[in-house]
Amino acid sequence: MALCQVITVPEHPDIPEALTEADTEAGALMQGQDCLIAALGGYIGDRRAVPWPAPARGRVTIALPALVAAKIALYDAMCAEQVGNTALAGRLDRSEGAVRRLVDLDHRSHIGQIETAS
Numbered sequence: 001m002a003l004c005q006v007i008t009v010p011e012h013p014d015i016p017e018a019l020t021e022a023d024t025e026a027g028a029l030m031q032g033q034d035c036l037i038a039a040l041g042g043y044i045g046d047r048r049a050v051p052w053p054a055p056a057r058g059r060v061t062i063a064l065p066a067l068v069a070a071k072i073a074l075y076d077a078m079c080a081e082q083v084g085n086t087a088l089a090g091r092l093d094r095s096e097g098a099v100r101r102l103v104d105l106d107h108r109s110h111i112g113q114i115e116t117a118s
Contacts, residue, residue, distance in 0.1 A: 014051040015039045032062050040068070041105040044075050068105055070114045075103040077118060092117055 018039040022028040043050045050072055053061075064072070078088060085099040092099065101107040102117055 013054055015043075017042060029060070029062060033064070036062055037064065037068055037105055040064075040072060044072075044103055044105065049079060050076060067109065067111055067114075070111060071103050071105055071109070074114050074117055078103070088117060 015036065018032070018036045020028070020031045020035040022031050040050055078084070083091075085096045085103075089096045089099045099117070102109050102114055
């Protein structure tokens with residue numbers, strides 16, 4: 001039986017729900033990004049504020065894909081302005097479902113749609 005070193009993904013101190021581990025550092029980082037995106041999607045689904053990351057201070061960081069970051073920025077702006085999906089849909093002359101997909105981190109929206117909504 002071979003011993004396997006378990007690599008824990010860098011902590012996400014602001015998002016305690018984002019926990020995962022892997023056998024290699026590369027695997028940990030890859031799973032860490034997926035886990036972080038899933039946790040952030042949970043914040044949006046629960047209509048909770050998405051916390052800004054704390055300074056890295058020497059910790060390994062995980063970058064979010066540009067589309068995910070843009071969706072979170074749109075959601076954050078909606079929260080700051082207290083604009084819900086229906087109100088934004090009215091402003092954009094779109095359906096509420098279309099706006100819901102714009103902030104759904106699992107939906108493959110086009111970045112141009114998010115730029116228009118911002």
